[in-house]
Each structure stands twice: as structure tokens, then as C-alpha cells.
Amino acid sequence: MSAFDELMAFQRQTEALARIAGRLGWDQETVMPRGAAEQRGEEMAAIEAVLHARRIDPRIGDWLSAADGNGDPAMHAALRHIRHSHCRAARVPADLATEIARSTSVAQGIWAEARRADDYDAFAPTLAQVLRLKREEAAALADGGSLYDALLDGFEPGMTAADLDAMFGALRPRLVALREAILGAAHQPAPLAGDFAEAEQMMLSHEMAEAFGYDFHRGRIDKAVHPFSSGSGADVRITTRTAPHDPFNCIYSTIHEVGHAAYEQGIDSSYAFTPLGQGVSMGVHESQSRIYENQLGRSRAFTGYLFGRMTALFGDIGIADPETFYGTVNRVAPGFIRTEADEVNYNLHILLRFDLERALIAGDLTVADLPDAWNTRFEADFGVRVDRPSHGCLQDVHWSVGLFGYFPTYTLGNVYAGCLHRALRASVPDLDEQLAQGDTAAATGWLRDSLQTHGGLRPPRDTIAHACGVEPSEGPLLDYLEAKFTDLYRL
Amino acid sequence: MSAFDELMAFQRQTEALARIAGRLGWDQETVMPRGAAEQRGEEMAAIEAVLHARRIDPRIGDWLSAADGNGDPAMHAALRHIRHSHCRAARVPADLATEIARSTSVAQGIWAEARRADDYDAFAPTLAQVLRLKREEAAALADGGSLYDALLDGFEPGMTAADLDAMFGALRPRLVALREAILGAAHQPAPLAGDFAEAEQMMLSHEMAEAFGYDFHRGRIDKAVHPFSSGSGADVRITTRTAPHDPFNCIYSTIHEVGHAAYEQGIDSSYAFTPLGQGVSMGVHESQSRIYENQLGRSRAFTGYLFGRMTALFGDIGIADPETFYGTVNRVAPGFIRTEADEVNYNLHILLRFDLERALIAGDLTVADLPDAWNTRFEADFGVRVDRPSHGCLQDVHWSVGLFGYFPTYTLGNVYAGCLHRALRASVPDLDEQLAQGDTAAATGWLRDSLQTHGGLRPPRDTIAHACGVEPSEGPLLDYLEAKFTDLYRL
Numbered sequence: 001m002s003a004f005d006e007l008m009a010f011q012r013q014t015e016a017l018a019r020i021a022g023r024l025g026w027d028q029e030t031v032m033p034r035g036a037a038e039q040r041g042e043e044m045a046a047i048e049a050v051l052h053a054r055r056i057d058p059r060i061g062d063w064l065s066a067a068d069g070n071g072d073p074a075m076h077a078a079l080r081h082i083r084h085s086h087c088r089a090a091r092v093p094a095d096l097a098t099e100i101a102r103s104t105s106v107a108q109g110i111w112a113e114a115r116r117a118d119d120y121d122a123f124a125p126t127l128a129q130v131l132r133l134k135r136e137e138a139a140a141l142a143d144g145g146s147l148y149d150a151l152l153d154g155f156e157p158g159m160t161a162a163d164l165d166a167m168f169g170a171l172r173p174r175l176v177a178l179r180e181a182i183l184g185a186a187h188q189p190a191p192l193a194g195d196f197a198e199a200e201q202m203m204l205s206h207e208m209a210e211a212f213g214y215d216f217h218r219g220r221i222d223k224a225v226h227p228f229s230s231g232s233g234a235d236v237r238i239t240t241r242t243a244p245h246d247p248f249n250c251i252y253s254t255i256h257e258v259g260h261a262a263y264e265q266g267i268d269s270s271y272a273f274t275p276l277g278q279g280v281s282m283g284v285h286e287s288q289s290r291i292y293e294n295q296l297g298r299s300r301a302f303t304g305y306l307f308g309r310m311t312a313l314f315g316d317i318g319i320a321d322p323e324t325f326y327g328t329v330n331r332v333a334p335g336f337i338r339t340e341a342d343e344v345n346y347n348l349h350i351l352l353r354f355d356l357e358r359a360l361i362a363g364d365l366t367v368a369d370l371p372d373a374w375n376t377r378f379e380a381d382f383g384v385r386v387d388r389p390s391h392g393c394l395q396d397v398h399w400s401v402g403l404f405g406y407f408p409t410y411t412l413g414n415v416y417a418g419c420l421h422r423a424l425r426a427s428v429p430d431l432d433e434q435l436a437q438g439d440t441a442a443a444t445g446w447l448r449d450s451l452q453t454h455g456g457l458r459p460p461r462d463t464i465a466h467a468c469g470v471e472p473s474e475g476p477l478l479d480y481l482e483a484k485f486t487d488l489y490r491l
Numbered sequence: 492m493s494a495f496d497e498l499m500a501f502q503r504q505t506e507a508l509a510r511i512a513g514r515l516g517w518d519q520e521t522v523m524p525r526g527a528a529e530q531r532g533e534e535m536a537a538i539e540a541v542l543h544a545r546r547i548d549p550r551i552g553d554w555l556s557a558a559d560g561n562g563d564p565a566m567h568a569a570l571r572h573i574r575h576s577h578c579r580a581a582r583v584p585a586d587l588a589t590e591i592a593r594s595t596s597v598a599q600g601i602w603a604e605a606r607r608a609d610d611y612d613a614f615a616p617t618l619a620q621v622l623r624l625k626r627e628e629a630a631a632l633a634d635g636g637s638l639y640d641a642l643l644d645g646f647e648p649g650m651t652a653a654d655l656d657a658m659f660g661a662l663r664p665r666l667v668a669l670r671e672a673i674l675g676a677a678h679q680p681a682p683l684a685g686d687f688a689e690a691e692q693m694m695l696s697h698e699m700a701e702a703f704g705y706d707f708h709r710g711r712i713d714k715a716v717h718p719f720s721s722g723s724g725a726d727v728r729i730t731t732r733t734a735p736h737d738p739f740n741c742i743y744s745t746i747h748e749v750g751h752a753a754y755e756q757g758i759d760s761s762y763a764f765t766p767l768g769q770g771v772s773m774g775v776h777e778s779q780s781r782i783y784e785n786q787l788g789r790s791r792a793f794t795g796y797l798f799g800r801m802t803a804l805f806g807d808i809g810i811a812d813p814e815t816f817y818g819t820v821n822r823v824a825p826g827f828i829r830t831e832a833d834e835v836n837y838n839l840h841i842l843l844r845f846d847l848e849r850a851l852i853a854g855d856l857t858v859a860d861l862p863d864a865w866n867t868r869f870e871a872d873f874g875v876r877v878d879r880p881s882h883g884c885l886q887d888v889h890w891s892v893g894l895f896g897y898f899p900t901y902t903l904g905n906v907y908a909g910c911l912h913r914a915l916r917a918s919v920p921d922l923d924e925q926l927a928q929g930d931t932a933a934a935t936g937w938l939r940d941s942l943q944t945h946g947g948l949r950p951p952r953d954t955i956a957h958a959c960g961v962e963p964s965e966g967p968l969l970d971y972l973e974a975k976f977t978d979l980y981r982l
């Protein structure tokens with residue numbers, strides 16, 4: 001066997017074990033008995049220890065030195081991924097990696113309980129411990145460089161806080177101006193009202209998943225507190241949630257997660273169990289979930305189709321026609337909760353988190369001061385005072401499980417989705433006619449062929465550039481939002 | 492750290508990884524998408540390879556040489572278990588262990604499909620491959636001794652086919668005589684008839700699980716084609732199944748699996764993640780499921796309580812009174828399917844499998860000849876001709892997943908349950924008054940304190956002897972069956 005083949009055989013087992021760890025995460029969020037949390041923490045720590053030991057295995061260094069990509073792009077890309085993962089893992093002491101796995105597994109349950117009880121103090125010591133461990137990890141990874149960039153690099157290789165700052169700086173004024181114009185508009189769509197039975201919501205969830213090409217033979221839908229997708233290749237599961245007064249939450253959570261899942265299900269199956277066999281970064285992943293959810297799912301054309309399906313299932317929903325329904329689906333309104341935010345406000349929620357978590361990681365903000373810092377910033381950005389921790393800094397699971405450096409990839413995903421949407425429209429001129437029939441085949445097929453099938457072949461930014469034919473920038477997203485909402489709000 | 496402490500720290504991670512492998516097994520049987528079977532085979536192979544490498548890690552040999560139990564029984568027992576597992580694993584080549592894990596994971600799906608299609612030929616090549624691999628494994632394990640004993644030792648350490656032959660030889664004539672007397676009796680209870688809605692069956696399943704002390708905080712019930720229990724400690728899950736005309740299948744599958752789960756949930760929590768932290772053998776495990784299901788669950792006293800619950804839930808079930816219901820629950824009838832067999836016929840199904848699998852492993856019977864051998868033996872033992880493969884040698888999952896040497900532990904469990912039941916009756920004189928109220932607390936409490944809490948502290952046979960105060964034998968089971976059915980059938 002060549003060094004390359006030996007490395008790939010070793011890597012194949014590592015990928016399989018990583019998938020197992022992911023599957024345990026799904027289990028924990030959907031079906032695990034509540035009393036098992038502590039035990040699961042020990043199990044997660046054990047498999048993370050195995051994974052960590054494999055990632056820093058000194059043979060990898062030898063194989064990497066000896067291996068040759070032979071001019072083959074896929075082989076080169078596989079070596080690039082393994083080198084990146086090996087370098088990062090080798091910098092983190094094994095004890096620290098194990099301790100992070102154990103602590104974050106337990107912390108998640110404590111966060112969920114604290115959020116339920118609306119009690120920040122019950123969560124603060126746990127968050128402080130997770131933050132301490134993650135800062136320690138960041139220092140090990142950064143090797144003298146920026147702590148935050150070191151964490152960001154784990155989710156979006158090649159991206160830096162400075163790049164994001166430039167991009168977010170360009171987004172902010174136009175988003176704020178657009179939101180102010182919208183909130184001051186004379187025409188304001190009405191919100192949805194009424195009770196929507198859970199069983200019908202779940203039926204619609206399945207129907208929407210199928211409409212967007214989700215392959216149930218290689219997946220399933222369950223309910224979770226915080227919807228997510230999980231897995232790769234032939235086992236990609238999604239979750240959604242239901243609320244009696246808000247069927248859009250269920251429908252658009254489903255479509256969003258189908259976007260993530262379609263990426264994983266769409267990757268060239270010859271990449272399975274290689275480093276190319278999963279989505280290349282969180283930002284690119286989010287571009288798929290966002291374009292499915294927003295540019296396609298909330299388009300005038302598709303909401304017209306959805307209006308027909310909802311009235312067929314629920315009868316009179318208190319909305320007279322598709323155009324009114326389009327306004328309701330896309331209604332812009334102030335709100336505390338990121339995951340319930342409209343397309344215009346959403347990125348402002350992210351910008352807030354990006355700045356706060358950078359300060360936490362830099363040591364400029366303490367866990368004790370976090371609620372005040374959050375609430376002050378929120379009032380400045382949104383003009384509303386946060387009324388309780390679960391509407392503020394307790395709302396998201398991310399920090400409890402150690403995901404610092406993750407939030408900005410959501411807005412990056414929106415930016416990438418804007419670029420992909422522009423290219424898709426150019427490629428499929430009659431897109432709206434198809435969406436109006438609930439037919440997404442041309443759109444999802446274009447995304448699969450242009451982007452999804454390639455998995456980890458190219459670096460994140462190059463993945464988007466390859467699909468779009470131009471370098472990504474925030475312009476297309478801003479243009480899309482301004483055009484859509486200027487029209488919708490008759491500005 | 493002492494050698495003992497180092498060994499136990501290493502073992503703790505191994506136990507955690509083994510639990511993860513078990514959890515994947517649950518996932519595969521309950522929720523996994525069908526298209527994921529092949530991918531899961533690769534994942535299972537990867538974690539089995541990790542487990543195998545840990546079990547044969549040469550440091551274990553060094554630690555075992557240097558470690559000292561310090562006269563502490565739990566420490567001694569832990570060393571005994573690790574030595575047993577290490578010796579067995581060290582004899583099996585890593586490639587073979589990996590190949591068995593991969594093949595059996597895939598074989599299970601092929602078996603399920605062949606059973607559904609009633610097509611033995613579709614399964615035969617797969618079974619031949621599994622059998623070949625298991626014989627190879629047995630040869631490696633036996634090291635010149637009996638192949639079958641080497642496999643049996645993996646499920647019931649210390650037990651041999653010769654011991655079982657003696658026990659089964661004593662069971663056979665009295666069971667056959669009892670069955671013949673029953674089938675010739677003038678008084679014959681009527682079977683249950685009617686339709687029983689699935690939702691109510693599942694409600695009753697939950698109710699029965701609670702009545703027998705199942706802790707839902709550390710467990711859950713799902714449906715599976717072939718009911719099983721899975722997990723240890725704080726995460727012990729059970730499954731059941733429903734059939735519209737046979738609510739007893741659902742009810743008694745549940746109570747049976749609760750017996751298994753109660754053993755795991757009842758083990759001293761200080762044994763968690765040590766070799767003492769799970770049931771000590773399959774035979775002892777089965778003693779718990781059997782005594783819950785049969786000696787307690789099918790007793791006149793408890794069926795009286797169950798009759799009340801069923802009529803409350805389903806209304807008129809076509810049975811007039813508790814005594815008639817007791818006869819219906821315990822009705823003895825010829826049948827093809829082991830898992831649906833009554834208490835008298837059940838062990839005869841096992842004796843058949845024990846003899847056939849010994850012949851398969853010895854090389855005296857081929858996969859091609861198995862259906863004929865099965866059908867001939869079945870007709871001789873039960874007086875009925877098998878009408879299709881799914882009623883014959885395709886009915887059980889065991890051989891498809893490589894479980895040769897497992898079947899006899901079911902009858903061993905029945906024998907052990909007979910012994911435990913005699914001791915329990917002596918210890919709880921008013922047991923029937925309690926069971927008649929649906930109250931199993933004294934019975935399950937006695938089992939927990941006498942047996943379950945000790946986990947793997949003592950070897951299997953000693954575990955039963957310790958709980959009963961006498962050495963186990965087949966006498967109590969036979970006496971119990973003869974007394975119960977002589978009375979019930981007015982012989």
C-alpha cells in the first residue's frame with residue numbers, strides 16, 4: 001500500500017467513528033431518556049478521546065510527508081483536510097479535548113433546564129466553565145495568534161474575524177436602513193392567527209420535505225426543541241418543532257433543515273467516509289439551508305403554492321389570497337428570538353452575537369456581565385428592552401456546547417445564499433413558474449450539480465465561487481433583500 | 492496510579508465505547524432509515540475494530556500480571572471479567588473480528604427481507620458466510636477444544652454443551668409428557684378473539700412497564716419487529732410490538748423486556764462503566780425476563796389484575812371472568828413460532844435449535860440442508876409439518892447476526908427462573924395477594940436485592956445460587972410447570 005492509501009484506510013475508520021459520535025448527538029437531542037445525561041457525557045468523552053487520539057496519531061504526520069496527490073484534485077483536497085484537522089488536533093492536549101467533550105455534553109442539559117426556568121444564574125457557572133475550557137483550547141490552537149480566529153477556523157477554514165468585520169460592516173447600514181423603512185411603512189401585512197393541529201403540521205412538514213427533494217429512504221424527521229440536521233451520506237436525519245399558533249415555524253424549520261440535509265445527501269457517494277464526504281464548512285452549509293428556506297421557500301411563487309396546501313389542509317386560515325399570504329410569511333417585525341427572526345432582522349441578531357462572543361473569548365467580557373452587555377446592545381440595535389433571560393442570552397444552545405465562532409457562519413451563509421440565488425436565477429429563467437407549482441426540481445438540481453455534489457473538494461469560498469462563476473460578496477444578498485421588501489412593503 | 496487503577500481507567504473507556512456500540516444496535520432496530528444499512532455496517536465495523544484493539548491491548552496483560560484485587564471481591568471480579576474478555580479477544584484475529592461485525596450488520600437486513608419474502612434461498616448464501624466466519628472464530632477461540640463450547644462461553648461463561656445436555660435431557664421427557672397430557676385434556680381454554688387498537692395496546696404496555704417497576708426516567712419504549720432491551724445503567728431502552736388480534740404479544744413482550752431492563756437498571760450504580768456494571772450472562776439475564784413474564788406476569792393472581800385493566804381499556808373482550816382469562820393467557824397450543832410459544836412448549840423449541848446449531852458449528856449440517864433438518868425435527872418434536880420458511884428456520888434473527896451458542900441460554904434462564912421463583916415464594920408468603928392488586932414491589936424488590944444489584948460480582952451459576960441459597964437445578968421449573976398446568980387443565 002502507498003502512504004496515501006494507508007492514510008486513507010486509517011482516515012476511513014476515523015470518519016466512521018466521527019459519524020457515530022454525530023449519531024449519538026442526534027440521539028441525545030431527540031430520544032435519549034433525560035436521566036441518561038451524565039452517562040452520555042462519559043460516553044461522548046470516550047469516543048471523543050478515541051477520535052482525538054486518531055487525529056493526532058503520529059503516523060498521520062509520516063503519511064502526510066510521504067503521500068502524494070498525484071495531481072488528482074480529490075486526492076489533494078483529502079490531504080488538505082487531513083493536514084488541517086491533524087494540525088488543529090495536535091495542538092490541543094488530549095485531557096483538554098476529553099474534558100470539553102464531557103463538560104459540554106452535561107452543560108447542554110443544564111442550559112436547557114435554566115432556559116426553561118428562565119434562570120441565568122443557574123447556568124452561569126456552567127457557561128463560565130465551558131468558556132474557560134474553550135479559551136484554553138483557543139490559546140492552544142492559536143499558537144500566539146488570535147484566539148477567536150482559531151475557533152472560527154474550526155467552522156469556516158480560511159475565514160478571519162477581520163474578513164467578517166469588513167463584510168458585516170457593509171451589511172449593517174443597509175440592513176438597518178431597510179428595516180427602518182419597513183417598520184415605518186404605511187402598508188403592514190397582518191400576522192397569522194389561529195390554532196393549527198400538530199398532526200397536520202407534521203403532515204405538511206413531510207410534504208414540504210418531499211417537495212424540496214429530501215430522500216426519506218436515507219433519512220427521517222423527528223421533533224426536537226431546537227431543530228437541526230445530522231449525519232452524512234445514507235443516513236441524514238432532520239428535526240423540526242411544532243407550536244400551535246405558529247405553523248410557519250414547523251414548515252420553515254423543516255425546509256431549512258432539508259437544505260442542510262440535501263447538501264449531505266447530494267454529495268458524490270464515492271466521497272463517503274473520506275474527508276470530502278461532508279459539507280465543507282458551516283457557512284457553505286448554511287448557504288444551502290438559507291436558500292432553500294428563504295430565496296426559494298419564502299418566494300412569492302412558492303408561498304403561492306404553500307397557500308393552496310395550507311388552505312387544503314387547515315381550511316380557512318383567515319387569509320384571503322396568495323398575495324396577502326406572501327406578506328404574512330415575510331412579515332418583518334421586532335422580536336427577541338433569533339430563530340424566529342425575519343430575513344431583514346436575522347443578520348442583526350448575528351452581528352450582536354458575533355461581537356459579544358469575540359469579547360468573551362478575548363477576555364473583555366465576563367460571564368457575569370453577559371446579560372447586561374446583551375441587553376444593552378439589544379436595546380441599542382433593536383429598540384426594545386429584553387424582558388427575560390430566555391428572550392436574551394439564554395435563548396441559544398450554542399455557547400453551552402462550546403460553539404464559539406459558529407454564529408457568524410449563519411450570516412456568511414446568508415451572504416453565500418444571496419450569491420447562489422443570483423446565479424441560479426440566471427441559470428433557470430422560468431424558476432418562478434416551477435416554484436408556483438411546488439416544483440423545486442430545477443432549483444435543487446442546479447444546487448446539487450453546482451455545489452452539493454462536490455462536498456469538500458474545494459475550500460469554502462472557492463466552493464461558492466465555483467458554483468456562481470464569480471467571487472462571493474455581500475452585494476447580491478443586499479440587492480435581493482432591498483428589492484424583495486421594497487416591493488412587498490410598497491416602499 | 493497502581494496497575495489496578497490504570498487498568499480500570501482504561502477499561503472505563505472501553506465500557507463506554509461498548510455502550511455506544513450497543514446504542515447503535517438499538518438505533519438500527521428502531522429508527523434507522525432503511526437506506527443506511529450498508530453505511531451502518533461500516534460504522535459498526537469501525538467501532539468493533541476499536542473495541543477489539545482495546546481488548547487485545549498488550550498493556551492489559553501487563554496490568555493483569557501486576558494488579559492485585561487486595562482481597563476485595565469486587566476488584567477480584569473485575570479482574571476475572573477483564574481476563575476472560577482479554578483472553579477471548581486475543582485469540583481472534585483483528586481482521587476476522589472486523590469482518591464479522593461488518594457481515595452480521597448487513598446480514599440482518601438480508602435476513603429480514605428474506606423472512607418477509609419467505610425465501611430461504613435469498614438468505615442461504617449470507618447465512619453460509621456468517622456461519623463460515625463464526626466457525627473460524629470458534630476455532631480460534633477453542634484452541635483445540637470444542638468449537639461450540641467456545642461460542643457458548645461468550646454468552647454463559649463456565650457453561651458447556653455437556654452440562655446443558657444433562658439438564659435438557661432431564662427436562663425433555665417431563666415436558667413432553669406434560670404437553671401430551673395437556674393436549675389430551677377434556678378442558679381446553681378458548682383463545683382470545685377480537686380486534687385490539689394499537690394505541691390502547693401501547694397504553695397498556697406503558698402501564699405494565701410501570702407496574703413492574705420500569706424506570707422511564709432512565710429508559711423508553713419503542714416498537715421493533717423483534718422486541719429487545721438495550722443498554723445499561725441510566726439508559727436502558729426496551730421495545731415491544733403490536734398485532735391487532737394478539738394484545739398478549741405486546742403485553743408480555745413488554746413485561747419480558749422490563750425484566751431484562753430491571754436487571755440493568757437495578758445494578759449497583761457504583762459498578763457503572765466497570766465490568767460488573769452489566770448483567771453477568773445471558774442465562775441470568777433471561778432468568779429475570781422469564782420470571783417477570785411468566786412466574787409473575789402469567790400467574791393466576793396477576794392475570795386477575797390484568798383482566799380488570801383490559802376490560803377497563805377495551806370493554807368486553809369476550810371473556811367472562813378472571814379464571815377463564817387465566818386459562819386463555821396460559822393456553823397451551825401447538826405452534827411454529829418460538830416467541831409465541833407457551834411455557835410448556837417453549838423449551839422444546841429451544842432444544843431443537845440447540846441440537847441444530849451444534850450440528851452447524853460442528854460441520855455435521857450444511858446451510859443447504861438446514862431447512863430439511865429443521866422441518867424433520869420439528870415434525871418429530873411437535874407433530875406438525877412446517878408450512879413455510881418463515882415458520883421454520885427463517886423465523887429467528889439470531890443466526891443472521893452470528894449468535895450461535897445463544898439459544899440454550901433461554902432455557903437456562905427458564906431453569907434459573909424456576910429456582911428464583913421457589914426462593915421468592917418462600918421469602919414473600921403473601922405474594923399472590925400483592926400481585927392480585929397489580930403490586931409487584933415486594934417481588935421485584937426481592938429480585939433486585941438478591942440478584943440484580945450485584946451485576947457481574949459473581950459468576951453466573953453462583954449468582955443464582957447466592958440469590959436462592961441453593962445450587963440451581965431443573966427440578967423447581969419442572970415442579971412449577973407440572974403444578975400450574977395440572978391445576979389449570981384439571982389433569
